[in-house]
Amino acid sequence: MKLNHDTQYIKSLDLKRDLIPSYTTFPFNLPVIKKFEKVAFHPNVTYIIGENGMGKSTLLEGIAVALGFNPEGGTLNFNFSSYDSHSVLDRYLRVARGFYRPENSFFFRAETFYNVATYIEEVDSDPLGGAAVIDGFGGRSLHEQSHGEAFFAAFINRFQGNGIYILDEPEAALSPLRQMSMLTRIHDLVNQGAQFIISTHAPILMTYPDAKIIELTADGLAERTLEQTGHYTIMKQFFENKERMLNHLFESDGEKDGSDQ
Numbered sequence: 001m002k003l004n005h006d007t008q009y010i011k012s013l014d015l016k017r018d019l020i021p022s023y024t025t026f027p028f029n030l031p032v033i034k035k036f037e038k039v040a041f042h043p044n045v046t047y048i049i050g051e052n053g054m055g056k057s058t059l060l061e062g063i064a065v066a067l068g069f070n071p072e073g074g075t076l077n078f079n080f081s082s083y084d085s086h087s088v089l090d091r092y093l094r095v096a097r098g099f100y101r102p103e104n105s106f107f108f109r110a111e112t113f114y115n116v117a118t119y120i121e122e123v124d125s126d127p128l129g130g131a132a133v134i135d136g137f138g139g140r141s142l143h144e145q146s147h148g149e150a151f152f153a154a155f156i157n158r159f160q161g162n163g164i165y166i167l168d169e170p171e172a173a174l175s176p177l178r179q180m181s182m183l184t185r186i187h188d189l190v191n192q193g194a195q196f197i198i199s200t201h202a203p204i205l206m207t208y209p210d211a212k213i214i215e216l217t218a219d220g221l222a223e224r225t226l227e228q229t230g231h232y233t234i235m236k237q238f239f240e241n242k243e244r245m246l247n248h249l250f251e252s253d254g255e256k257d258g259s260d261q
Contacts, residue, residue, distance in 0.1 A: 009164040010041050010096070010097060013095055020033075032054055032221065042212035044195060044210070045190065047206050047208075048216065049201070051230070057109075063166060066095050069107035070107070071086035073116045075104075103163060104159070106158060108151075108165070108166070110170060120142065137157050140153070146173070151173050152182070156185060160189070161192025163194045165194060165196050169200060170200065176204055179204040
């Protein structure tokens, strides 16, 4: 697997601990921050995974905002706010950049991509706004497509080589087949000098060869192989012994509901 060290745009992430006022309030009370260790990013693809509540999305948001992205997503040129709810974590992060600057960029957030689509339509409605922004996304309104189609339109049309792409749960509206297609797109772009930092729950997306996987747990950050992740283990156990797992789940549910009485 080709390693694009020469075009690694983000090399590492550290925490400005001396500036943190207290670890009792959000976002500093998150396990990922309380037990933070310096992260060295892979030159091609780095995955940040973990259970809900560990701080994956907050960390990705902090990285993106520290780099100059809009908290709700888009390119470095997008500037809008539907609801100012992002944390202050970006002020306490130290991002080490590479020598080269990216020619392309995108911060993708599944939960706010609707807002990005709305912003694009608002900009394009201005008769003096110049070239249509939507042309860079395939030319068709993102609101006139399903979530999955709109997501994929961004991945295929807006993502280009020599870029930095920060993706927060991009699998949210993608079928397993589409997730595999996304792996192909990631591979194409890596070979064109792109770097990815991806937060995901999807084992399929985590299979990119030689990628770095960083798992967030209550004990802090740990580098894992795919087979060591809880996501992979649970899915593997479930499908290898589906009946037993379902029986266990339904029996446990019955006991909670008191249906065995």
